[in-house]
Amino acid sequence: MLNVLLADDEPMILKGLMRIIDWEAEGCKIVSAVKNGEDAYNYIKDNKVDLAIVDVQMPVMTGLELIGKVRSEGITDTDFVILSGFRDFEYAQEAMKYGVSDYLTKPVKASQLESAVRKVALQHVSNVQENEMHEKLRRGYLIQYIYSLMIGKASPKQIDYIKENMKLEGAINYVVISLNNIAKLDEMTDEEVDDLKNKIRENCEEFLGEYKDHFLDENAADDKGYDMSFIFCESMASSKKMTDIEFFETLRKKAMSDIPVDLTILVGKTINDITKLSHSYSSTNTMITLRGLHSDKNVFIYDNDIHVSSHNLAKSMVHKDALDNLIAAVVRRDDEAIDQNVDELIERAGSVDYKTVNLNMNYLMFQLIHRAVEIDEMVEQDNILLYIGDDVFSSGEDIRVQLKKFSHEYAEYLEQLRQNAASGGLIKEIEHEIKDHYAENLTLRDLGAKYFINSSYLGQIFRKKFGMSFKDYLNNYRVTVASEMLINSDRKVSDIAADVGYRDVDYFVSKFYEVHGCTPTKYRRNY
Template structure:
């Protein structure tokens, strides 16, 4: 896949010259659009989603710096910007660096070599960003970006975020677009059938993947949505609704879901049930829509939550157990996990007539285990060794059988997670360290990083110190100074530029920290390095 480039300049000759100055194809870059003023540039960025923008600072309507500011306000680290100007101005250069521009080039001094160097820096940074988003970065504990999305949405559906700040941090990092007017969750189930029952696990997985992919392709032709896998029979569709779609939303969703259901039945002979929850305006409240979708009582294949006849949450729902279990998963706290599952089993056993609610709670435990635990599905397949593995839950016909399933889950998780506890903690700290290294250009705080990984600041601080032998702030400081020394050795960056790139408040503060760590000022360090050469 080619990297997309947008050129923005109010001088037509400059645009022509930039297109031919270097061989863009040699860098796997294609020109996706051009713009002649700042307003047009913002429009093209929204439409084309370029990876790199080469933009003039002085332009009509909006200047280049305004364009960069507006893009960064949206919380995205892309596109990357290379800024052009007709003259050298220190204040412009400083502002460009503060806003995160990759380079600042003067038109009169621009050569194919200097432009190529700037492009290479962009490509290197792009590789880091896309690697991080695809899961090898600290942002996640698995190897696929889709897993990070599923973890985010599972937390959102079940109200597992500690606060709105933690939710916003993860949403921005994953670039989840919640700029719509309303949202609703559709809880989907692939109904069992004779043909489905005869398939092995691999065949079911392929069928499930094909079904979800076709549902996504069908719905995306009509409206924005996010689809989240729960297990090999269930998935959620989070519909993102614009103001224009709201007046006739029920008829619109009925039509879209019917087409999607008919399509997968035609291709895969799969029958779906779709339960649509209440509308919410605040995406942080999507858990309310999910809870109502899970308890739609209608037997129709496509049914909507009716606030006149249905209520949520169910009587057996324990409001705090989800967060307890999520925290136990994150910290591998077997005592908390065992106690929480025992309480749930006891509460279910005390009300044997509430089969639907019991199955609902067990299903939630299943989804959380699969999604929140590293290699969650593999782990569950080791715990439940029968042919249906953990899917034997759906053969439970009574509350007693559901409780037995939860008991097996409890003992299995405690046993398996105890084995991997120490390894997992070391792995977690490695991911935190990778996250820090990938974000040295920002002013990172312990609460912010802890929130991103779903930990309390106190727990992360203790874990980090125990695993690394140094505290959180010391590690960040030494990593930033190491990065600064590398910039001094391998670039022509000035001291104030290095300070800006590494997220220091000022060059003075950067120099003070550098001297504390290295025993000399940055300028003295650079002089000594030159003398050695």
């Protein structure tokens, strides 16, 4: 809708202009009607006006003087249409010098005014589209250059571009917004995950306000696309009169508005210059792997929860032999040896607080990840412990109990990997399950329980095999069966929907349309 201002010192002409065409039908709204150029100037200066239709001869300030003043001061990009009772070439020439959109002589015909308004409207749409395209390109370049900087490959020009297009004041952190409930996400279709992430992004950008350009959507290290990220700077919190921790806690609550999953905020290492972003970014990769140790935390800060001094580093690693013995017991799935080695490790460590034990856990986890990858290269290295350690580490239990629980569960996980690698037939079994029971309420959790395999790992290898989520595959199979029923029978669409597992006909139609690009009724007609 274009905001239109009318200016003419003759009341009858002003009223006529307001009624001569259907402004609303032309996509316009008259926001002001004034009697001289000065009043028009004062309104334009303080309000958004897309189009001003002004008389060339008015008291106090003429139409040409108004346009000249607006243009010289650069206060707005309002388009102007001049009205004149004279067919004077000099008036027209001067008006065109100021870049007016049109020059109409009185009495103005409806068709002439409509033509002038439509010309401006088309130009306005073109300008809006051009601005939107420019903004998309600007943001696209910004994100591309930030990703280059994160891996230490940004050029000086790219770094300058980042600094020019971001508000970077004070200390800086790379921050990951991590979606929890991985098993639940694996049950969702890609479209459902995208909708979920779009809602989170909208919530975050609303909270970030003038800093919304700092939001990056994807976390570059997250192959599954479940995590999101942004660049935090100290002024974000101070502008809201919050401490950093208050800012992150509030952001998390805002981001979780009207979404069905929980979120964790991972705040990377603090840096003082954006050129060192790769250091902060790489620290969040460690945090993603280790966050199972801090399941009591909704906001996980590297500088507070991970970082240890070189003195503590040396002190912590004196128990490497005990860790290696524990790792060997886990790989063998020797339950008795696991308990014995955990007891020995805890006794020799002499302390069970997070600060002291973090490095030992880091070493333990990375070694166990390596063992998993040796068995099955398909597993996602960065997410293994996030999957298998779900709810294992909790603040309510003693660290000895937590570590034993984790070690036994990871030993079982490695055994599942061996069985799958040896048989190579698990996915085929799942395919048969889908073909035989597609109309039932199949879930990864139930299939995982039936085949004695972690449901998250099952979802992971399923996506690797077919390039889509389990739920998308199931929907596609149901639609394929329904398509055959539509062609080979005259049964009602609602009955076919129910037969292939859809209780909601509208949902069935939407899924059918996603696959075939048409409704079931049209599909049947065409075939």
